[in-house]
Amino acid sequence: MRLLNTRTGEFVWVDDPRTVQFAILSHVWQTYQDLVQLHLVKGKHGESVLPFLSDKVRRFLEIAQNDGFELGWVDSCCIDKTSSSELSESINSMFNWYGYAAVCYAFLHDVTAPGSSDAVVWESEFRDSEYFHRGWTLQELIASSIVIFLSNDWKTIGSKHTLAPLIEEITKIDSAVLTFDKPLEAVPVARRMAWAATRVTTRVEDEAYSMMGIFGVNMQTNYGEGRYAFKRLQEEILKRTPDQTIFAW
Template sequence: MWLIRCSHFALVRFDGMISRYPWERPRYLILSHTWGAEEVAFSDMTNVEAAKRKKGWVKIEGICRVARGRNVDYAWVDTCCIDKSSSAELTESINSMYAYYREAWVCIAFLEDLKPGEDLPTEEQLGRCRWFTRGWTLQELIAPEKVWFYDTDWKFRCDTLEVLEAIQSITNIDRRVLALERRPLDDISVAQKMSWAAGRTTTRIEDRAYSLLGIFGVNMPLIYGEGQGAFRRLQEAILQQINDLSIFAWEEPSPSDVLCGVLAPRPEAFSGAGTIELMDDPNVPIPSFTVTNAAVEMSTFLGIHYGGTSPMMVPETGDRLLHLRFRA
């Protein structure tokens, strides 16, 4: 992991930093933002004077200024702290991104389209910010312990707790996920977490899946160019680690005559699944899944009905084991 030393804008590498004990890690701020023109890249940091001529330098300078004001020596910015010329480093960074944000001292959310002001921003003002529409910023809102919002002039406006109700309304994320005493993500259904990503966009279509890896606690190799196949692979990775039937609780917003398998084609298919909760009943058997290149095979006890495109578990007493095979 590369960090910016805020005193003189030099990149410093800390190998295996996320696996260290907390007291051994350097404190760092981490930036959450939306990409724009002339972002400062990893290679630009070898010539700081040239990098300063790029439009994106204002973000590097801004977060380093905030860090120095808080007696924090380091900062992390995704544009310049990942060597994207190395496929291995890019894969490691994206699979570790959630941990990077979780372990940061504070996440600085730079809302470049939030106009300056002295009062707390309103729900309407926040809702107009592009930051709330992007795919990567979803995990950047959820993972950190603290998120501070800054406006276009790099002035502090609020933290998450001060505008919790507004953020819940804008994002449909359960406020308990963002509160001080946080609800663990493992207690939330796959379908509900998928619903948070519905409507969010990314520049690369594959990033719609890759930006969700940390939220589901899974890892997978990056294959840019695979298109929608990335979202299918994400669901397969989830099935291999999480026994949660709600992953099938999707419905295409615009149904068509094109046949598809049991896995959702895109996050929008979960847009209506925001209220689906995990069943907390020890008497209901947990299904087991096997994912192959052709099908999803499931073993569960009887109690299945079909609604729309997705099979759902219905609690029912009985001891007959049912084996189901769905085209993936």
């Protein structure tokens, strides 16, 4: 697993992420190729790449370091998506990676901090946040033991534990599942499918790939297969569970 040093922004390779403490940041747009280029250019002169990272990545690493983490992970920066084998392995491992992380910071670009607005405005923004409508954020919300929500000015809004009742209203995910008081496997397949019903992904295949961890499924990714990916997901689920609610879905 490729991680980032929170002090320098340099890559650190870890064979087993269960052996280290690391933080995760939810979705940013600086890519792995961007960071490789920075390492090549700045590394020649012994410079830290930290000042040259995107604002989101830099702020995340600063917050993680201040919270005592030496390592951080950002999917867009730490996965080489030009390598089909690395991308497939990462997608199949991602649910576990979120589970192994000590904390996941969810940066909500469209939500102001509670202290900056009245309660009605803040809650309305939180309910409508893009975070709760994206396909890939579903698994990180469920798998991560601790999720800290950050406002658009990087202030702490709350955690998924403190906000569990509100998040359940928004997402229909049982608050007991969010707080790990109820095992995910105890939730019927159809209900887990329903959690993703209103979420959207950029690539149609990701509608299926982003749900693999929620069902404990591993399968080869194949961008270009379109809706067939969801059919394969259903077939893999049926191999692993006698739960017939999938047919109701």
